[in-house]
Amino acid sequence: WVEGKQHGHGKYTFAIGDMYEGEYVEGKRQGPGRYTCADGNVYEGEFQRNLYHGRGKMTFASGNSYDGEWADDTKNGIGTYTWDDGDVYEGEWKKGKLHGRGKITEANGNSYDGEHANG
Structure with a gap:
């Protein structure tokens, strides 16, 4: 103190x-x-x-997790969100939402690589 x-x-x-x-x-x-x-x-x-604020990882009780950049308690910048079912998003975040360039890969192998706007 x-x-x-x-x-x-x-x-x-x-x-x-x-x-x-x-x-x-x-x-x-x-x-x-x-x-x-x-x-x-x-x-x-x-x-x-x-x-x-800065680099950090949040592991949720549900089994989901986010590892990446934070700003003022919000996902903001580059980060990876992993759902408990195995789906993964890697890319840009803005004010807590998927926003900008990123890739979603589903557990079954399907994927989308491109732009996202406001989640």
Whole structure:
């Protein structure tokens, strides 16, 4: 703690059951860390001002996962989304939606490689 705020490496457990372990700067999650939600979702990667920001991977309780770039808690940039059924999207994201160039490969071998607009 520095001046009453978390600073440096630490582990914080929330009353709702969520847990964060990683770096703090002036009381905010900043830099590398791991956030485990009570619902079973787990994010491991970079934080900025308490938000998922930079490179990170979210593994959802459903078995789906996203590994890629984040901006302000939202999938944004280049990333790979894998569904629990084996389908995979690799490509661009904008504000949490498939947007731009990308490829979807279905578990059965079918694929689409091209442009996507707003999800």
